Amino acid sequence: MRRTDVEVSVCESGSDIGGGVRRTGWLAVTGLLxxxxxxxxxxxxxxxxxxxxxxxxxxxxxxxxxAVAVFVDDTGSEPRLTLGSKADVDGVPGKRFEADHVLFHVxxxxxxxxxxxxxxxxLGESGDWIxxxxxxxxxxxLWPGFNTESIPAGVLDGNQVALTLESVSGPGNFHLYSxxxxxxxxxxxQVGDQRGCWRTTSMCMPTGLFPSxxxxxxxxxxxxxxxxxx
Numbered sequence: 195m196r197r198t199d200v201e202v203s204v205c206e207s208g209s210d211i212g213g214g215v216r217r218t219g220w221l222a223v224t225g226l227l228x229x230x231x232x233x234x235x236x237x238x239x240x241x242x243x244x245x246x247x248x249x250x251x252x253x254x255x256x257x258x259x260x261a262v263a264v265f266v267d268d269t270g271s272e273p274r275l276t277l278g279s280k281a282d283v284d285g286v287p288g289k290r291f292e293a294d295h296v297l298f299h300v301x302x303x304x305x306x307x308x309x310x311x312x313x314x315x316x317l318g319e320s321g322d323w324i325x326x327x328x329x330x331x332x333x334x335x336l337w338p339g340f341n342t343e344s345i346p347a348g349v350l351d352g353n354q355v356a357l358t359l360e361s362v363s364g365p366g367n368f369h370l371y372s373x374x375x376x377x378x379x380x381x382x383x384q385v386g387d388q389r390g391c392w393r394t395t396s397m398c399m400p401t402g403l404f405p406s407x408x409x410x411x412x413x414x415x416x417x418x419x420x421x422x423x424x
Contacts, residue, residue: 252291254281255299256334260288260341264355275355280341300325301335313378317369329373357383 254261259281267276279296280288304327310320317324331337340357347353370383 251295251297252283253297253299254279254283255301255336258282258331258337259298259339261298261338262357263290263341263344264357265344266349298336298338300327304328304335316371316379316381316384318367 259279261279263278263280265276265278266273278293279291281291281296283289302325304325306324306326308314308317308320308322308324314320327336327338342355345355368384369381371379371381374380
């Protein structure tokens, strides 16, 4: 199977950590997958990538995961925001992983066609195939979300953190959307063939969010976040 590398840069920003106003600086965070798009790949276990392909990273599949999780790291001289992941694996709910230690596998049974509803035109042409991770739990498929529950209310000014999808390389497009109260899609993040489509979404604290990551091209596609100064 041909491997396709995709890099995505995600930034996070916040302020007022530990009582004083603080902006996040550059963080050494690499390797986190916002979504691994889909997946006609074959390996020793039920179609998962081979050990060589995953490059010693843990492949997360068929479970609930907070693929993008924000933490406050207070082990240094000053607290700072960091990105990581959590997953319900090894009998541990929300087991924490370093950003460069995991890959996420969106199963091939999540392949869907774009509906004729014009509200979904941002995904592509009606009838085109996409790989769509669910917004609600389903058995035996990856259920990825965003999470800020480890940061108590009052730690950041305004109780919000901004996540910006900065860049991507590789084939196909990447989208993130949710459904509003009227049942219409709300487009949150996008990266695609037309560069410059970067968007920022904000999350309140503490909370968990399960929008749908969407990929328009199959392959084994690692995506990387790089939190930056706001």
